[in-house]
Amino acid sequence: MTTEVATEYQFKFIDVGVNLTDPVFRGSYYGKQKHEDDLNALLERARNAGVSGMIITGTSLGESQEASTLAKELDFFCTVGCHPTRVGEFDKFMGGADAYLAALDKLVASNLQGKGRTVAIGECGLDYDRTHFALPEVQQKYFRSQLILAKKYHLPLFLHSRAAHTDFVKILREEGFGENGGKAVGGKGGVVHSFTGSSEEVSELMDMGFYISVNGCSLKTEENLKSVKAIHLDKMLLETDAPWCSMTGGHHSQQYLTTLPLSLRELYFPPSTKPEKFTPGKTVKGRNEPCAIGGVAWVVHQLHDISMEEVTEKAFGNTLELFGLNV
Numbered sequence: 643m644t645t646e647v648a649t650e651y652q653f654k655f656i657d658v659g660v661n662l663t664d665p666v667f668r669g670s671y672y673g674k675q676k677h678e679d680d681l682n683a684l685l686e687r688a689r690n691a692g693v694s695g696m697i698i699t700g701t702s703l704g705e706s707q708e709a710s711t712l713a714k715e716l717d718f719f720c721t722v723g724c725h726p727t728r729v730g731e732f733d734k735f736m737g738g739a740d741a742y743l744a745a746l747d748k749l750v751a752s753n754l755q756g757k758g759r760t761v762a763i764g765e766c767g768l769d770y771d772r773t774h775f776a777l778p779e780v781q782q783k784y785f786r787s788q789l790i791l792a793k794k795y796h797l798p799l800f801l802h803s804r805a806a807h808t809d810f811v812k813i814l815r816e817e818g819f820g821e822n823g824g825k826a827v828g829g830k831g832g833v834v835h836s837f838t839g840s841s842e843e844v845s846e847l848m849d850m851g852f853y854i855s856v857n858g859c860s861l862k863t864e865e866n867l868k869s870v871k872a873i874h875l876d877k878m879l880l881e882t883d884a885p886w887c888s889m890t891g892g893h894h895s896q897q898y899l900t901t902l903p904l905s906l907r908e909l910y911f912p913p914s915t916k917p918e919k920f921t922p923g924k925t926v927k928g929r930n931e932p933c934a935i936g937g938v939a940w941v942v943h944q945l946h947d948i949s950m951e952e953v954t955e956k957a958f959g960n961t962l963e964l965f966g967l968n969v
């Protein structure tokens with residue numbers, strides 16, 4: 643047991659993208675309660691793995707409110723915004739789209755200081771893989787609306803871009819985020835999270851002044867790995883996007899995890915079980931958790947051929963800088 647204690651906090655992380663309001667962390671899957679609420683156990687596993695902070699993602703007005711409440715309770719941080727697949731809510735909202743934006747605005751304004759504060763606008767952006775939730779035109783319109791909030795409150799953006807790079811950067815440029823992360827128009831840059839684009843896209847986004855965040859989905863294919871190699875260390879952030887984006891067998895990242903020492907493997911990938919066979923203290927198969935962020939860093943350190951210390955310290959420092967944190 644003593645060796646385990648010695649490795650605790652060896653590397654420090656802030657998970658910049660975690661969907662901690664997802665009901666699966668309370669044992670509920672697609673409306674069905676499959677096991678007890680194990681959020682506290684998840685938090686303990688995260689702490690053991692060196693995750694000292696989290697930015698809880700808000701993906702709609704309702705979920706941003708929940709993210710904000712949970713962030714206060716747990717002394718983490720949150721984002722406020724509406725995901726491209728959820729922007730249909732703007733038009734359906736009582737009072738219409740303007741009222742929806744005003745409600746997001748109010749939530750940001752009421753939560754800019756202290757514990758659990760809003761540190762970014764988002765997640766927002768474009769997702770052309772899932773246009774059945776909202777048409778591209780609708781996504782574009784409400785992506786632009788949310789950029790206004792980032793300028794107004796001088797907050798970084800927490801961005802989502804899927805199969806939409808051309809339109810994504812076009813809108814950012816048109817709204818003044820084409821260089822220095824939009825500093826000239828009151829913006830404070832941002833991060834393109836869960837990155838799965840090409841290395842050319844990496845270069846363009848870095849040139850515009852944006853950070854890029856890597857998780858298990860960013861390390862799936864050979865092409866993905868090439869893109870992650872192209873991210874400059876001073877523009878890289880780390881996240882899990884839990885409960886999504888687990889690193890699983892068949893992903894190209896697996897070959898880099900074979901060298902993960904057992905002491906770290908126990909912290910980053912604790913034993914798991916199926917939700918139906920839930921056992922207290924174990925993680926759930928297929929449900930990603932913040933403790934797995936160490937696995938992401940492990941792969942990145944090998945791809946970039948630098949030490950684990952350097953990757954984790956850089957990502958940690960970048961996170962403090964972008965989101966203005968002092969933890």
Ligand SMILES: [Zn+2]
Nearest residue numbers: 765802835836
């Ligand atoms: Zn996303």
